[in-house]
Amino acid sequence: xxxxxxxxxxxxxxxxxxxxxxxxxxxxxxxxxxxxxxxxxxxxxxxxxxxxxxxxxxxxxxxxxxxxxxxxxxxxxxxxxxxxxxxxxxxxxxxxxxxxxxxxxxxxxxxxxxxxxxxxxxxxxxxxxxxxxxxxxxxxxxxxxxxxxxxxxxxxxxxxxxxxxxxxxxxxxxxxxxxxxxxxxxxxxxxxxxxxxxxxxxxxxxxxxxxxxxxxxxxxxxxxxxxxxxxxxxxxxxxxxxxxxxxxxxxxxxxxxxxxxxxxxxxxxxxxxxxxxxxxxxxxxxxxxxxxxxxxxxxxxxxxxxxxxxxxxxxxxxxxxxxxxxxxxxxxxxxxxxxxxxxxxxxxxxxxxxxxxxxxxxxxxxxxxxxxxxxxxxxxxxxxxxxxxxxxxxxxxxxxxxxxxxxxxxxxxxxxxxxxxxxxxxxxxxxxxxxxxxxxxxxxxxxxxxxxxxxxxxxxxxxxxxxxxxxxxxxxxxxxxxxxxxxxxxxxxxxxxxxxxxxxxxxxxxxxxxxxxxxxxxxxxxxxxxxxxxxxxxxxxxxxxxxxxxxxxxxxxxxxxxxxx
Amino acid sequence: xxxxxxxxxxxxxxxxxxxxxxxxxxxxxxxxxxxxxxxxxxxxxxxxxxxxxxxxxxxxxxxxxxxxxxxxxxxxxxxxxxxxxxxxxxxxxxxxxxxxxxxxxxxxxxxxxxxxxxxxxxxxxxxxxxxxxxxxxxxxxxxxxxxxxxxxxxxxxxxxxxxxxxxxxxxxxxxxxxxxxxxxxxxxxxxxxxxxxxxxxxxxxxxxxx
Numbered sequence: 001x002x003x004x005x006x007x008x009x010x011x012x013x014x015x016x017x018x019x020x021x022x023x024x025x026x027x028x029x030x031x032x033x034x035x036x037x038x039x040x041x042x043x044x045x046x047x048x049x050x051x052x053x054x055x056x057x058x059x060x061x062x063x064x065x066x067x068x069x070x071x072x073x074x075x076x077x078x079x080x081x082x083x084x085x086x087x088x089x090x091x092x093x094x095x096x097x098x099x100x101x102x103x104x105x106x107x108x109x110x111x112x113x114x115x116x117x118x119x120x121x122x123x124x125x126x127x128x129x130x131x132x133x134x135x136x137x138x139x140x141x142x143x144x145x146x147x148x149x150x151x152x153x154x155x156x157x158x159x160x161x162x163x164x165x166x167x168x169x170x171x172x173x174x175x176x177x178x179x180x181x182x183x184x185x186x187x188x189x190x191x192x193x194x195x196x197x198x199x200x201x202x203x204x205x206x207x208x209x210x211x212x213x214x215x216x217x218x219x220x221x222x223x224x225x226x227x228x229x230x231x232x233x234x235x236x237x238x239x240x241x242x243x244x245x246x247x248x249x250x251x252x253x254x255x256x257x258x259x260x261x262x263x264x265x266x267x268x269x270x271x272x273x274x275x276x277x278x279x280x281x282x283x284x285x286x287x288x289x290x291x292x293x294x295x296x297x298x299x300x301x302x303x304x305x306x307x308x309x310x311x312x313x314x315x316x317x318x319x320x321x322x323x324x325x326x327x328x329x330x331x332x333x334x335x336x337x338x339x340x341x342x343x344x345x346x347x348x349x350x351x352x353x354x355x356x357x358x359x360x361x362x363x364x365x366x367x368x369x370x371x372x373x374x375x376x377x378x379x380x381x382x383x384x385x386x387x388x389x390x391x392x393x394x395x396x397x398x399x400x401x402x403x404x405x406x407x408x409x410x411x412x413x414x415x416x417x418x419x420x421x422x423x424x425x426x427x428x429x430x431x432x433x434x435x436x437x438x439x440x441x442x443x444x445x446x447x448x449x450x451x452x453x454x455x456x457x458x459x460x461x462x463x464x465x466x467x468x469x470x471x472x473x474x475x476x477x478x479x480x481x482x483x484x485x486x487x488x489x490x491x492x493x494x495x496x497x498x499x500x501x502x503x504x505x506x507x508x509x510x511x512x513x514x515x516x517x518x519x520x521x522x523x524x525x526x527x528x529x530x531x532x533x534x535x536x537x538x539x540x541x542x543x544x545x546x547x548x549x550x551x552x553x554x555x556x557x558x559x560x561x562x563x564x565x
Numbered sequence: 566x567x568x569x570x571x572x573x574x575x576x577x578x579x580x581x582x583x584x585x586x587x588x589x590x591x592x593x594x595x596x597x598x599x600x601x602x603x604x605x606x607x608x609x610x611x612x613x614x615x616x617x618x619x620x621x622x623x624x625x626x627x628x629x630x631x632x633x634x635x636x637x638x639x640x641x642x643x644x645x646x647x648x649x650x651x652x653x654x655x656x657x658x659x660x661x662x663x664x665x666x667x668x669x670x671x672x673x674x675x676x677x678x679x680x681x682x683x684x685x686x687x688x689x690x691x692x693x694x695x696x697x698x699x700x701x702x703x704x705x706x707x708x709x710x711x712x713x714x715x716x717x718x719x720x721x722x723x724x725x726x727x728x729x730x731x732x733x734x735x736x737x738x739x740x741x742x743x744x745x746x747x748x749x750x751x752x753x754x755x756x757x758x759x760x761x762x763x764x765x766x767x768x769x770x771x772x773x774x775x
Binding site: 052054055056060061062063065066067068070080184185186187188191227228229230231352353354355356357358359360389391392393394395396397398399400401402403404405406408409410412413414415416419421 | 621622623624626639643645646647648649650651652701704705708709712713722725726729730731733734735736739740742743745747748749750751752753754755756757758762763764765766767768769770771772773774775
């Protein structure tokens with residue numbers, strides 16, 4: 001692949017959740033596709049090295065080497081899902097540097113590997129509604145989405161049916177139902193909380209988290225049902241959660257039309273001003289340092305929101321001096337990440353004799369109830385929702401308890417008391433000042449680094465302040481004794497829902513992409529990861545990225561057939 | 566943490582710990598130590614102290630205790646590697662006169678050195694030379710003060726946390742004292758707690774939020 005000896009119909013940059021979908025949809029449509037992944041190859045099952053390890057088989061008992069983490073993983077180590085078991089599914093920060101604007105923090109959690117963050121994602125799958133697609137138009141932040149829910153609904157259907165999303169249909173306008181596999185049950189505390197909260201607040205519904213874990217096997221995909229281990233991020237040999245490896249990659253490979261290159265950092269798209277097309281994709285073989293290129297009729301960017309923007313910024317040329325597809329000047333701007341914090345935690349008495357068996361790989365969700373048909377948010381115009389759940393303590397509660405000796409050991413022997421946690425995710429407002437630019441510093445391969453300038457604004461703070469009050473009120477209503485709650489968001493990036501930077505819009509003068517996730521300026525270029533988002537909603541975004549990717553693939557194939565690209 | 570190989574011999578430290586491990590009947594490979602500064606090598610006495618203190622916290626009952634599974638060696642290694650944020654610089658407000666002598670130049674605390682002094686002080690002499698029942702009484706009081714609600718910061722909290730980690734992530738602690746199910750295979754959302762039912766060491770959410 002060092003020259004033009006292989007001509008592809010499509011090149012897909014990135015192999016995560018949306019890259020996998022692009023590869024699947026485009027190959028299944030008959031296209032010859034090259035998928036380029038900057039990280040190493042991870043083979044389904046064979047390479048999930050820590051999957052079945054017990055803590056006593058790990059050098060640091062699963063906690064990891066804090067000394068190594070401080071030195072090489074200072075950002076990734078802040079992720080709750082980064083452990084000794086999963087550390088090889090995250091980047092080494094020392095090898096993959098980025099810059100933060102002075103005085104502004106951003107914790108960028110990344111996974112550079114075949115499958116990307118599809119291996120480590122939280123698996124929560126929520127549809128957006130027209131409260132979300134209409135949000136920018138309603139309150140004037142950002143630019144209006146050029147699509148609405150009705151256009152995306154069939155694509156949500158399509159991706160959910162393939163992904164396998166377990167969840168309960170609840171008939172909520174703000175969180176539309178999907179094509180669900182049977183839901184996992186709420187535990188006894190959550191069940192009681194659902195009933196008590198609904199009795200007091202008819203507009204607030206606690207339901208089980210909609211998750212990409214199979215409650216029914218998918219033999220046709222070679223995927224087994226969930227084993228209730230809840231160690232997904234180590235990799236799942238059952239293929240029970242949706243990942244590139246478990247689902248989209250095998251489907252794409254099966255067509256015989258997919259070529260995959262790993263350890264290949266794409267650093268530039270070559271633009272031909274005569275044809276106004278991307279004419280080649282350039283990468284560095286990170287193992288040999290060799291520079292390579294390939295050409296294709298269309299290019300899909302699925303490198304991850306910020307990396308796709310980074311690539312466009314690094315692809316500036318004489319014809320497009322401010323970055324590829326950036327005639328509008330908005331490339332890199334209006335980045336978002338949900339403002340997130342633990343809004344409330346409560347002891348839940350009254351369920352002492354009851355417990356569960358198995359580790360359910362999802363929690364609960366209380367969908368948005370603010371600023372729907374009535375603008376009832378004080379100081380904020382959008383929404384927030386809660387995720388969390390009720391759980392029983394185990395030995396780690398001993399870290400906060402006085403006591404030593406046999407009695408103390410006997411106490412920790414027992415199943416601990418119930419607590420309930422509500423974590424809030426609030427809409428992140430699209431703001432021009434939150435943006436990505438190129439740093440003058442380079443990475444170890446000589447590529448200019450990305451600089452991130454991001455901070456939450458007063459709307460997010462107002463939403464989190466309200467969320468803390470409401471979390472406490474609901475936990476109390478559910479019979480709990482609230483002992484903790486926060487209203488200050490974590491650093492940007494904490495939600496791992498970073499998005500935007502190449503927003504979709506009606507007008508080429510104020511947006512990067514059109515309604516088909518296609519660059520206004522460059523007809524054969526599509527960006528279908530989180531970069532395309534014009535607003536953030538407060539739901540986990542991956543399902544929407546997948547639906548938009550499938551839709552864009554369909555549009556691109558039609559355009560190819562019509563000779564439009 | 567410095568990554569320089571400072572003056573102390575890593576081999577010597579590893580060798581010492583290996584001997585110590587051998588005495589406890591645990592595999593030396595489990596206490597591998599790398600890239601640590603000289604000043605972080607525990608003395609023999611500190612090794613004996615942390616092993617003893619661990620066993621006072623989690624003694625042998627009908628299941629093995631901390632000494633049986635080599636928790637002291639784990640804690641020594643964990644402290645050397647800074648688990649539980651034990652290599653983080655202490656915030657200035659936390660540094661009392663009692664802690665200041667044990668600070669490293671980077672602001673973090675030498676936990677084992679502090680523990681040795683603090684327990685000897687509590688014992689009014691050599692803590693390790695006290696009878697076990699006296700050591701239990703001394704440590705009970707020491708622990709109660711540190712863990713009391715509203716108590717000022719004490720390094721004991723982190724040490725105790727590491728003792729628990731060392732025990733409950735060992736095979737006997739995780740799978741005999743508690744239950745370990747790698748593959749539950751099913752989700753039972755509401756079952757009664759039977760007498761004697763053990764908590765799970767493999768309930769990862771509980772381990773995180775417990």
